[in-house]
Amino acid sequence: MNDTLYNNRTVEGFLLSSLVWGVFGIVFGLLISVQLWEPAFNFGPFLSYGRLRTLHISILAYGLGLGVIFGLFYFMLVRLTKRGLVFPRLARFHLWLWNIGVVVAGASLFLGFTQSLEYAEFEWPVDIVVVIIWVIFAVNIFASVFLREEKQMYVSLWYMLASVLAVAVLYLVNNIAIPAGLTKSYHIFSGINSANMEWWYGHNIVGFLLTTPILAMFYYFLPVSTKLPIYSHRLSIVAFWALVFTYLWTGAHHLVYTPLPDWIQTLGIVFSLILIAPSWGSVINGFFTIESDWSKLQENYLTKFFLAAITFYGLQTIQGPGQSVRVISGLVHYTDWVIGHVHMGTMGWVTMTATACMYYVFPKIYNTEIFSVKLANSHFWLVFIGQLMYSFTMWIAGIQQSVMLKQLNSDGTLANTFMDTLVAIYPFWILRTVAGLIFTVGMVIFILNIVLTIVKGRSLSQSRA
Amino acid sequence: MSNKPDNSIYSKPLIFSVIALVVILIGSVITAFYPLIRADMHPKLDNLHPYTPFELAGRDIYQREGCGYCHSQNVRPLKTDVLRYGAYSQAGESAYERPFLWGSRRTGPDLARAGGKYHDNWHTLHTLNPRHFSPKSNMPAYPWLENALLSPAAVEANVKAYGYINYSPADIQFLEGKTELAALTAYIQSLGRGVKKEGFGYRVGTVEDYKNFLAKGVRGTVDQGQGIYTNECAGCHGVDGKGSAQGKLSEGISTMNLKDAREMGYEAADMYVQIFNGLEQLMPPYGNVLSSEQIDSLILYIETLERR
Ligand code: HEM
Numbered sequence: 075m076n077d078t079l080y081n082n083r084t085v086e087g088f089l090l091s092s093l094v095w096g097v098f099g100i101v102f103g104l105l106i107s108v109q110l111w112e113p114a115f116n117f118g119p120f121l122s123y124g125r126l127r128t129l130h131i132s133i134l135a136y137g138l139g140l141g142v143i144f145g146l147f148y149f150m151l152v153r154l155t156k157r158g159l160v161f162p163r164l165a166r167f168h169l170w171l172w173n174i175g176v177v178v179a180g181a182s183l184f185l186g187f188t189q190s191l192e193y194a195e196f197e198w199p200v201d202i203v204v205v206i207i208w209v210i211f212a213v214n215i216f217a218s219v220f221l222r223e224e225k226q227m228y229v230s231l232w233y234m235l236a237s238v239l240a241v242a243v244l245y246l247v248n249n250i251a252i253p254a255g256l257t258k259s260y261h262i263f264s265g266i267n268s269a270n271m272e273w274w275y276g277h278n279i280v281g282f283l284l285t286t287p288i289l290a291m292f293y294y295f296l297p298v299s300t301k302l303p304i305y306s307h308r309l310s311i312v313a314f315w316a317l318v319f320t321y322l323w324t325g326a327h328h329l330v331y332t333p334l335p336d337w338i339q340t341l342g343i344v345f346s347l348i349l350i351a352p353s354w355g356s357v358i359n360g361f362f363t364i365e366s367d368w369s370k371l372q373e374n375y376l377t378k379f380f381l382a383a384i385t386f387y388g389l390q391t392i393q394g395p396g397q398s399v400r401v402i403s404g405l406v407h408y409t410d411w412v413i414g415h416v417h418m419g420t421m422g423w424v425t426m427t428a429t430a431c432m433y434y435v436f437p438k439i440y441n442t443e444i445f446s447v448k449l450a451n452s453h454f455w456l457v458f459i460g461q462l463m464y465s466f467t468m469w470i471a472g473i474q475q476s477v478m479l480k481q482l483n484s485d486g487t488l489a490n491t492f493m494d495t496l497v498a499i500y501p502f503w504i505l506r507t508v509a510g511l512i513f514t515v516g517m518v519i520f521i522l523n524i525v526l527t528i529v530k531g532r533s534l535s536q537s538r539a
Numbered sequence: 540m541s542n543k544p545d546n547s548i549y550s551k552p553l554i555f556s557v558i559a560l561v562v563i564l565i566g567s568v569i570t571a572f573y574p575l576i577r578a579d580m581h582p583k584l585d586n587l588h589p590y591t592p593f594e595l596a597g598r599d600i601y602q603r604e605g606c607g608y609c610h611s612q613n614v615r616p617l618k619t620d621v622l623r624y625g626a627y628s629q630a631g632e633s634a635y636e637r638p639f640l641w642g643s644r645r646t647g648p649d650l651a652r653a654g655g656k657y658h659d660n661w662h663t664l665h666t667l668n669p670r671h672f673s674p675k676s677n678m679p680a681y682p683w684l685e686n687a688l689l690s691p692a693a694v695e696a697n698v699k700a701y702g703y704i705n706y707s708p709a710d711i712q713f714l715e716g717k718t719e720l721a722a723l724t725a726y727i728q729s730l731g732r733g734v735k736k737e738g739f740g741y742r743v744g745t746v747e748d749y750k751n752f753l754a755k756g757v758r759g760t761v762d763q764g765q766g767i768y769t770n771e772c773a774g775c776h777g778v779d780g781k782g783s784a785q786g787k788l789s790e791g792i793s794t795m796n797l798k799d800a801r802e803m804g805y806e807a808a809d810m811y812v813q814i815f816n817g818l819e820q821l822m823p824p825y826g827n828v829l830s831s832e833q834i835d836s837l838i839l840y841i842e843t844l845e846r847r
């Protein structure tokens with residue numbers, strides 16, 4: 075294959091490393107899910123829940139998530155700009171530095187070096203590495219875009235540029251800290267400003283890592299893999315601008331019923347509701363694209379991945395705004411309900427889209443077909459069922475616990491102690507572990523399918539040569 | 540793949556990026572940056588004091604161990620939150636928090652009002668083995684904190700970076716030989732101290748209340764009492780009511796032996812008052828968590844213990 079044009083080796087490097095990190099992250103996810111119903115599974119300081127939970131999240135976001143983003147962005151970039159990367163060696167260095175970064179960052183979390191800011195746990199030395207990695211990435215993206223051969227920038231490129239810019243702003247601001255030593259620092263913001271800044275960051279880092287890049291992938295890989303054109307270009311334009319405008323106002327929906335001034339909370343809530351429109355712009359675009367030819371659902375095994383993914387995204391972007399509203403937040407905040415929301419997004423939308431894209435990419439790289447469509451189909455159903463079971467058990471557990479916590483006796487006292495409510499949700503937590511295992515089996519099948527495709531592709535190219 | 544005219548911003552990446560950046564910044568500036576300079580974002584309670592170096596060391600350990608992923612520190616202004624945890628959180632409480640540790644998940648109870656709820660020794664035992672008090676708790680045990688000693692130099696560096704804290708060399712010397720566990724406990728005991736305990740949500744149980752309850756003619760049951768006792772009380776008072784942790788928990792306290800309670804002159808109504816109101820630092824108040832009927836069940840159950 076033409077590696078100088080397509081930089082396939084770098085793309086492949088990112089995607090394969092991301093799968094390795096994904097395995098780590100999912101194993102940690104399973105372990106913490108067990109720890110929640112069987113505390114004997116906390117093994118010493120490094121493997122205790124408080125540290126592992128962060129590892130689970132960070133490795134999946136910054137290992138699996140970022141790896142997929144880097145790999146697939148480079149893949150799309152060369153095709154959308156119709157030219158090879160401007161700095162292919164830099165991209166290679168990017169791959170290495172990022173992998174080393176994940177190792178260092180992971181080790182630092184095991185050791186308990188943390189800023190305690192969700193999604194921004196890394197201490198400042200790791201932050202510096204993250205910034206370097208991001209600058210390299212941005213240089214490559216912008217250089218290719220500025221020197222592109224195709225004049226028009228396709229929708230995916232807009233989302234890519236916006237993601238690169240937004241993450242840079244978010245990461246730089248919220249990570250400003252006063253260092254006390256190599257391994258410890260304190261947020262420069264304090265009190266309610268610390269909270270406000272963190273959730274402006276937290277909501278939007280999820281948005282610009284787990285939503286807009288995935289939309290970039292969706293807008294590119296859905297049409298190329300199904301050969302169906304995107305339904306409406308105008309809708310893409312409106313949805314894009316409305317989304318990147320609205321997103322940044324909504325962080326305060328994580329701080330409903332806290333001492334944060336009401337006007338910020340209310341802005342966050344109102345804009346969350348507005349956010350339904352641009353989110354559904356893309357959902358509708360996706361639906362109608364697939365709707366234009368339902369036979370694709372039969373013919374092309376990838377169509378259902380995209381259909382399921384965009385459906386979960388659609389549900390996610392209805393549920394999220396709902397959770398922002400005060401009465402609903404009062405019920406579900408702090409509970410497993412939110413955990414159900416999180417995993418519908420991460421397992422249903424992000425992982426589903428990312429794996430579908432990889433099914434397209436690897437055969438492309440090796441100029442072959444996927445090893446087995448059957449395996450891909452079983453992967454789909456396992457992940458689908460595992461994810462639904464995960465989310466449903468958590469939604470039920472969340473509501474159950476919340477209602478129990480709020481129940482009053484006739485004389486106005488609380489009906490249940492905290493422990494009563496905890497014991498009541500243990501069965502759901504056990505089911506969640508089962509759901510996680512089903513999901514994991516699906517992911518293992520996926521990885522196997524990819525590896526076998528590569529093996530097949532390599533032997534083919536050898537015999538061709 | 541597009542049908543737009545060639546000279547739109549979608550063919551001008553620089554202009555496109557600048558516009559995108561501005562669009563991204565509007566909401567950010569208004570909801571996150573502009574508040575930095577607003578006075579209502581910097582409130583402070585009058586009687587709020589910064590942490591001592593010892594407490595800050597404990598806070599660092601709280602961060603390191605990720606306690607905050609299970610424990611929130613924000614009592615919402617909702618009836619049941621206040622009943623369960625105490626006065627709702629105010630903006631002025633967090634003035635010296637960096638970063639804020641309000642949390643986003645309550646796998647365990649909120650800790651914003653945990654200070655003073657239990658004795659130091661309770662925390663020692665609880666942190667080393669949470670199952671000691673709540674047999675079904677899923678909180679991890681933290682045995683490694685018991686023998687790990689603070690490093691005064693490291694704590695001093697942290698104190699300097701943290702700011703806010705006026706400290707003397709004696710405060711740093713004090714850290715010599717102190718364990719991480721002790722520091723963590725000191726931190727927990729400091730939580731919520733800027734806020735007055737009385738007020739909204741705090742009710743005081745009296746002998747009269749119990750009489751009124753009895754007058755209604757509905758009694759609790761021994762069975763119900765046993766259930767609650769096993770989950771809530773046995774950790775301190777022992778399964779048999781003879782006290783389990785008494786050596787460590789009851790320093791300076793004559794007894795935690797419920798079997799002797801009656802001999803010491805405790806009437807049922809006194810027990811009611813005791814269970815309802817708890818004892819500062821020693822026994823948590825149950826008045827908001829248990830109904831009068833449930834407390835009555837406990838009393839009935841405790842009376843069966845006395846007879847054994
Ligand atoms: C086998 C599959 C998985 C299992 C068993 C699992 C388990 C868990 C558990 C037990 C928690 C903590 C919940 C709590 O605080 O009560 C959690 C949190 C989280 N997980 Fe997973 N997880 C899995 C897959 C994933 C994947 C694939 C992703 C992302 C790509 C992900 C992202 C997250 C995030 C972002 C949180 C934090 C939620 C919050 O802070 O509200 N998880 N997971």
Ligand code: HEM
Nearest residue numbers: 284327346349390391394395397398407412416419420643
């Ligand atoms: C319109 C879009 C969305 C809105 C308005 C929204 C809203 C919310 C709200 C209000 C919460 C906080 C719940 C609480 O703690 O009470 C939340 C949590 C979360 N959401 Fe969404 N959501 C949206 C879409 C998504 C998507 C697409 C993802 C993709 C993965 C996602 C991932 C998360 C995560 C990871 C958290 C947990 C944050 C934490 O506490 O650590 N959300 N969302």
